[in-house]
Amino acid sequence: KSSKFGLPEVNIGLIPGAGGTQRLPRLIGVKRACDIVLSGRMMNVKEALDLGVIDAAVVNNKESVEECAIRWAEYAAALGNIKSRQLCHAVVNKGGSADIAKNHKICDAIAKKLPPKHKGGIAAHSAISAIRASFSKPSFEEGMAVEEELFWDLLLTSQQGRGLRHAFFADRLARNTSGGGKNLKFPPRIESLLKTKVGGVGVIGAGTMGSGIALSLLRANYSPVYLVDNSEEGLKRGASLIKSLLQTDVSKKRITTEQASKISESLIPTTNMQDLSACVLVIEAVFEKLSLKQSIFSKLSSIVSDDTLLLSNTSTLDLNAIASSIPPNKNRARCAGMHFFSPAHVMKLVEIVTSSYTSPEMIYAVQTVTQQIRKVGVVVGNCDGFVGNRMVFPYTSEMVFLFEENLVSEKGVKEIDDALMEFGMAIGPFIMSDLAGNDIGYAIRREKGLVRDPKTGLPGPNRPGRYTELADELVTKYGRVGQKALKGWYDYDRKIGKGRAPIPSKEVEQHIAKYASAFRKKNMLPSPPKKLSKEEIVNRILFPLVNEGFKILEENIAQRPSDIDVIYLYGYGWPNWRGGPMFWADNEVKLPTLLRTLEDLHRQHPDTIYFVPSKLLRKCVDMGIGVGEYYERGLNKQSDKDKQVALSKL
Structure with missing residues (x-):
């Protein structure tokens, strides 16, 4: 019953080989074959039987798989004339030229819905071409020749394919915990939770x-799940949201009504933190304020057992500072970060953040829980913003500086978003900011001491030399906090796209124009400088992001470049066919180009730290290798002398 069937090659930038694109249309028809091949999805036993992809399945203990196979082989032998029933002798177009025309129309309609070739669609369009050959070529052998040529072309020449295959293996490397728990010893309660999901978890x-x-814990059959909030009203909203989402699961036939009811019974809403006393795992997910999180962890340490796993969902705060709020005699080693991405029940990424106290047992336990709730967990170190949000800081900073420095027009919000989405990002940076909440970004900048004090009017004490208040005033002066207020970088209307469709805002354009004009006057620019092209916009925003990734590797915050790629693929909408930011830098941008551009930007903006080229980047350029190869060769673990020896052998 658990067997899966499919032709998933398109997911790694290839097409099915060995006749997959020629036999499947002959077996189930062109339209169904297109669905299976182009989606790369897997079928369960029932669907495979219904389609005729398989002849039989063993779903009980009455016979073995081998016995079933022998039985069907005997049927085939008894029927005789096996050659005439082989798929290579079958005909797709039983109705002749009329069927050929009909199948071409099917392929034409499907091809129109595929992503363009330049935006990750090369493999899918090649698959359509191969499937067309199954009914347009006179013979099976000629169709096979088309499939073979397309397959090898994709394997040997497609950069998109290389990116997709890198993403595939990077994902598996990040998830890999094989052997990680063999020599680790866990308290019986923890071991039981990891095996049975029973024992009590709290949020x-x-x-x-x-x-x-x-909801993620409930869907994975953890039980019971306590949901704690100090507000009765907030608690009711949270519980209601969970039940509403479960009903959506039912309506979409992901689960049955009975399953939804059983899951709901495992949810225990409460305003009393003492109810968590028997929990084996607790995840804190309150507002991003250090003092509040420290207070909660301090209280928790006196409520739960000393072996209870304590996790914070902080996205930027110092995990050492959070862990240190647990008394030294209360086992700080069981504290770690479990940074979910919003919306947590949808997004697959979790950053597993280690503090200087976190034990190997804790890391393995959190990795196991992350896998059980069907998420992709990437282990990272502790620093401001960890990996994802630390890298996104220069990204979100530069997108605003482009306005102030007159490098895009006052209508450039959509222009910048379009440039990044044309690059392949799932959504543009301004749509992302509106979705997350511009007030959240403002609160983080305030916590860092960057924004102007509303009482004294003085700039934040930690503000760098190059800073713009354009985004701050969007929140404080105009209240444009994002989609939830129907106004952010864009306007929103509940009657249009359920309130999610971005509409360019005149008020924002005027706000941008004011800052752009002030910048020109301050810098005595007689006229606005030349506007950036789409490619230049992408590079200006993404190059400092990649540079920060190099610095993260220098500091051992990430274990390997591919882990950074996984974080951006699953957490920030990076196009999977580009492999991730570090792979993109190595294979499309090329590191010497990245370094030269950063040096130029640093000369223009000497007080902007994220333009300072990484030492690791310089080292890779000097050695003439990519950062991926640098880590594959283990050079990150070698002394400078050993690196020179390795370099001489390249």
Whole structure:
């Protein structure tokens, strides 16, 4: 019953080989073959039987798979004339030229819905071409020749294919825990939870994030799941959201009504943190304020057992500072970060953040839980923003500086978003900011001491020399906090796209124009400088992001470049066919180009630290290798002398 069937090659930038694109249309028809091949999805036993992809399945203990196979082989032998029933002798177009025309129309209609070739669609369009050959070529052998030529072309020449295959293996490397728990010893309660999912887990904070985390645990059959909030009203909203999402699962036939009811019974909403006393795992998901999180962890340490796993969903805060709020005699080693991405019940990424106290047992336990709730967990170190949000800081900073420095027009919000989405990002940076909430970004900048003090009017004490208040005023002066307020970088209308469709805002354009004009006057520019092209916009925003990735590797915050790629593929909408930011830098941008551009930008903006080229980047350029190869060769673990020896052998 658990067997899966499919032709998933398109997911790694290839097409099915060995006749997959020629036999499947002959077996189930062109339209169904296109669905299976182009989606790369896997079929369960029932669908495979219904389609005729398989002849039989063993679903009980009455016979073995071998016995079933022998039985069907005997049927085939008894029927005789096996050659005439082989798929290579079957005909797709039983109706002659009329069927050929009909099948071409089917392929034409499907091809129109595929992503363009330049945006990750090369393999899918090649698959359509191969499937067309199954009914347009006079013989099976000629169709096979077309499939073979397309397959090898994709394997040997497609950069998109290389990116997809890198993403595939990077994903598996990040998830890999094989052997990680062999020599680790766990308290019986922890071991039981990891095996049975029973023992009690808690989530503190019933907001959108906390409710999404609780739902993820419930869907994975953890029981019971306590949802804690100090507000009765907030708790009711959170519980109601969970039940509403479960009903959506039912309506989409992901689960049955009975399953939804059983899952709901495992949810225990409460305003009393003492109810968590028997929990084996607790995840804190409250507002991003250090003092609040420290207070919660301090209280928790006196409520739960000393072996209870304590996790924070913080996205930027110092995990050491959070862990240190647990008394030294209360086992700080069981504290780690479990940074979910919003919405938590949908997004697959979790950053597993280690503090200086976190034990290997804790890391393995969190990796196991992450896999059980069907997420992709990437282990990262502790720093401001960890990996994803640390890298996104220069990204979101530069997108605003482009306005102030007159490098795009006042209508450039959509222009910048379009440039990044044309590059392949799932959504543009301004849409992303509106979705996450511009007030969240403002609160993080305030916590860092960057924004102007509303009482004294003085700039934040940690503000760098190059800073713009354009985004700050969007929140404080205009209240444009994002989609939830129907106004952010864009306007929103509940009657249009359910309130999610971005509409260019005149008020934002005027706000941008004011800052752009002030910049020109301050810098005595007689006229606005030349506007950037789409490619230049992409490079200006993404190059400092990649540079920060190099610095993260220098500091051992990420274990390998591919882990950074996985974080951006699953957490930030990076196009999988580009492999991730570090793979993109190695294979499309090329590191010497990246270094020269960063040096030029640093000369223009000497007080902007994220333009300072990484030492690791310089080292890779000097050695003439990519950062991926640098890590594959283990040069990150070698002394400078050993690196020179390795370099001489290249």
